[in-house]
Amino acid sequence: MDSILVTGNGPLSGSIPIAGAKNACLALMPATLLSDEPLTLTNAPRLSDIKTMTALLESLGGEVSRMQDGKVLALSSHDLTSSWADYEIVRKMRASNLVLGPLLARTGQAQVSLPGGCAIGARPMDLHIEGLEALGAEIELKDGYLHAKTAGGRLKGAQFEMRFASVGATENIVMAATLAKGTTVLTNAAREPEIVDLVKCLRAMGAQIEGEGTSRIEIQGVDRLHGATHQVVADRIELGTYMLAPAIAGGEVECIGGSLDLLGAFVEKLDEAGISVEATEKGVKVRRRGDRIKAVNVRTEVFPGFPTDLQAQMMALLCTAEGTSMLEETIFENRFMHAPELTRMGARIEVHGGQATVHGVERLKGAPVMATDLRASVSLILAGLAAEGETVVSRVYHLDRGYESVEQKLSACGAKIERIKE
Numbered sequence: 180m181d182s183i184l185v186t187g188n189g190p191l192s193g194s195i196p197i198a199g200a201k202n203a204c205l206a207l208m209p210a211t212l213l214s215d216e217p218l219t220l221t222n223a224p225r226l227s228d229i230k231t232m233t234a235l236l237e238s239l240g241g242e243v244s245r246m247q248d249g250k251v252l253a254l255s256s257h258d259l260t261s262s263w264a265d266y267e268i269v270r271k272m273r274a275s276n277l278v279l280g281p282l283l284a285r286t287g288q289a290q291v292s293l294p295g296g297c298a299i300g301a302r303p304m305d306l307h308i309e310g311l312e313a314l315g316a317e318i319e320l321k322d323g324y325l326h327a328k329t330a331g332g333r334l335k336g337a338q339f340e341m342r343f344a345s346v347g348a349t350e351n352i353v354m355a356a357t358l359a360k361g362t363t364v365l366t367n368a369a370r371e372p373e374i375v376d377l378v379k380c381l382r383a384m385g386a387q388i389e390g391e392g393t394s395r396i397e398i399q400g401v402d403r404l405h406g407a408t409h410q411v412v413a414d415r416i417e418l419g420t421y422m423l424a425p426a427i428a429g430g431e432v433e434c435i436g437g438s439l440d441l442l443g444a445f446v447e448k449l450d451e452a453g454i455s456v457e458a459t460e461k462g463v464k465v466r467r468r469g470d471r472i473k474a475v476n477v478r479t480e481v482f483p484g485f486p487t488d489l490q491a492q493m494m495a496l497l498c499t500a501e502g503t504s505m506l507e508e509t510i511f512e513n514r515f516m517h518a519p520e521l522t523r524m525g526a527r528i529e530v531h532g533g534q535a536t537v538h539g540v541e542r543l544k545g546a547p548v549m550a551t552d553l554r555a556s557v558s559l560i561l562a563g564l565a566a567e568g569e570t571v572v573s574r575v576y577h578l579d580r581g582y583e584s585v586e587q588k589l590s591a592c593g594a595k596i597e598r599i600k601e
């Protein structure tokens with residue numbers, strides 16, 4: 180297993196290109212299952228999660244060709260041969276469950292393994308199931324697999340209110356409803372930019388959808404969808420992560436390819452902490468205003484609230500803030516696993532259930548630490564940028580799921596960071 184060595188090396192200066200959004204791409208790729216014509220995705224990120232989704236689509240009889248070094252994905256589901264999403268693939272990545280809605284809508288059936296537990300919480304599928312059942316699907320759990328079929332071969336439009344605005348359930352239900360007979364109205368829908376991006380792509384494929392980005396999405400089902408080319412939206416989590424790099428290490432960095440409207444409450448919290456954030460022609464420029472970061476309180480929420488996927492990185496920043504910060508995690512029940520690792524670097528953090536209290540210290544010290552999940556792994560790298568001495572982050576396969584070329588991007592701005600291959 181590879182690890183990453185970071186040596187605290189003072190302020191950063193330069194620019195960092197932001198890739199296409201992993202989470203958007205993982206929902207866009209299964210959209211190919213809705214049509215027998217080709218779907219081309221440009222600005223795709225080059226990540227191991229994308230390879231996992233590729234393997235899953237191929238196991239269903241789909242074709243995925245990588246062009247331009249993987250930045251363009253040409254997908255085809257012309258000749259689907261299976262509707263079985265196997266545990267061996269699904270267990271690696273929860274987003275595999277996004278094939279359920281499209282498979283069901285196109286072929287009238289799907290057998291999708293339940294994803295199983297994941298490090299940051301239980302993450303059940305009940306909302307996906309309830310939504311698809313509202314559209315007329317019959318779903319049964321057998322041997323760890325959801326066996327779904329549509330009575331009469333086609334889903335039927337319906338009104339459905341989600342109990343919680345789940346991102347994945349919104350994506351599955353919207354995709355399924357595009358081919359349903361009649362109109363579907365989804366209320367309390369998720370409003371994340373990845374949903375907006377998915378709807379743009381579905382619309383380019385001929386779907387009739389209104390209301391994306393609001394909590395009420397209306398889908399008028401059509402008989403078939405056609406081919407399309409779509410550019411994947413910028414990765415707001417990668418953007419937020421790299422915005423935190425100069426906030427932590429000092430200096431000034433311009434992130435190229437993102438925009439502030441993707442970030443919601445995150446930008447306000449940076450401002451409150453004493454970070455200057457400026458929209459530029461090409462993206463977003465960030466620098467620390469004073470010597471020391473100010474403590475702030477953060478509560479994770481659905482979009483446009485503070486994203487749970489930036490909570491670990493924000494905690495890394497607040498470790499060296501002046502004063503005491505409170506972080507509250509409301510989306511996942513077990514998402515503070517980075518706290519004990521940051522403590523190994525000299526941070527003073529107390530975790531009580533879904534709340535963490537961070538007492539700012541002047542400086543962190545490098546240490547060997549372990550990545551426990553995707554966002555936790557990058558938070559340790561960020562912490563290492565400003566720590567005294569060397570930080571070695573092990574188990575970086577978590578990192579490779581969601582960040583492409585992290586060493587190159589940060590070293591181009593003067594960070595001392597390298598990958599140690601095993």
Ligand code: UD1
Pocket residue numbers: 201202203205273274300301302303304305306307308343344345346347348373487488510511512
């Ligand atoms: C997506 C993102 C993930 C992000 C999360 C929240 C992708 C590939 N992943 O995950 O990075 O952290 O949104 O912004 O886009 N829940 C249920 N029942 C369900 C579905 C979800 O109880 O049927 C719960 C989950 O356990 C969790 C919460 O709802 O506590 C949020 O989950 P959800 O919004 O569905 O997240 P994902 O789509 O899995």
